Amino acid sequence: MLVVKNISKSFGTVKAVDKVNFCLSNGEVTALLGPNGAGKTTLLRLLSGYYYPDFGEVLINNHNVSSDRLQALKNFAYVPENGALYPEMSVVEYIRFMASLYQLSKQNFEDNLASLSRELGLAEVINRQCETLSKGYKRRVALAGALIHRPDILLLDEPTEGLDPNQKYMIRDFLRDYGRRHTVLISTHIMEEVEACAGRVLLLNKGKLICDTTPDGLKSLTPANDIESAFRSMTFDK
């Protein structure tokens, strides 16, 4: 379970995240929606422990990310927006490195690698060097690295950005399935993604959480009854 209690983060005079509260439980895919610059990436970085909040706290399975980082991140994974990988490593070396951080046994590692390789279609690039991979493969390898220890909580920043429709479909399908048993939070500004995978929507604008509802709940906020209209009416800056 991920609990966010009143967190704020400022950069100089700019309030990137302002008193945000929410709680995510197992078995749901939540979309963190917001226009560019709304504070989505900053919020994810706060949840992952990349940034420390100025105020408030983030609890992952009752462990504070700032003060009890290693315990908190034990059953947690985060894939940043750029999906960057260590270029000199091969795919299998990268995934093995990620597994070693979670003290996975050899048998567990091999089982998880085999199933992730099958689910994410990595078999043909498993021995290739990360820097030679296409963007789509890099995304999938980053996801495989994050999932090798089968974390309870998975955070993804713009997971399908720049991917072709087939790759988007594959990732969304995988996330939907993974979210049935785990907690998944995806940051996006693509409405189609929200409808395709999420059961809950958190709408962020100018650092504030302005809406916490279901996709259908969001749709019903406007007469047009679609997410995009609701998104525009709630975040459009006159």
Next chain:
Amino acid sequence: MFDNLLPVYLKELRSYFQSRMFWFVFAVYILILMTAVFVRTGFLLETDSELTSVFEMQINVFVLIVPALTIKLWADEKRFGTMELTLSLPVSGTALVLGKFLAVWSLCGLLIISTFGLCLTTAALTYVDLAEILLNYLVLISACGSLCAVSMAASSFTTQPVSAFVLSLAFCLLVSLLNLTIFIPEDSLSLEIWLRAGNSLHFVQQYSQLLSGRFSMSAVYYFVSMIVFPLWLNVMSVEWRKN
């Protein structure tokens, strides 16, 4: 605090062996060292070949090559966009910095050990004190640790590889050339106190003192603090990034 130190260390070490930069630096090190040893000191041409000059020279070579090795540790993370990934891994700042430091220090150790052939050649031609040679290796490796820590800390404060290299080189040169005694006025009443203070901060002076077999605890403290303090600064820079 040290959880996951080993995976970070192994990852960094492996990435060095896979990078062209390391092999280039290795070749440059051997080339500079051999040129300096055989051309400048006339090593093996003299009747009693001195290994001390080889050790004295090596630290100067390391002042130049350590910044080229440490450039990879932080600047490449920024260049390849992996900083966010690395800093969100379940690794404490201390383990991360220590893992990276130990990797680059191990490589320096490897470079140093690769010159052992010189000692064997000398031993075949003349009498050498093996214990003294081993001590000299130990001193050189410790001094290299200081340079690695200083260089790594300097490079962590910048975002560009070139500026990381220049800044690290400047810090290494500053540390190795730091000799406060030149600022002491000749007519100073407390000249001796100043001289002692100045010498205690002089990297080469401390290094030469240990190399000549004059063991002193102050030199040991000096090298230990020259490793610990820059590493602490480096951990602080990682934590500062999170704030």
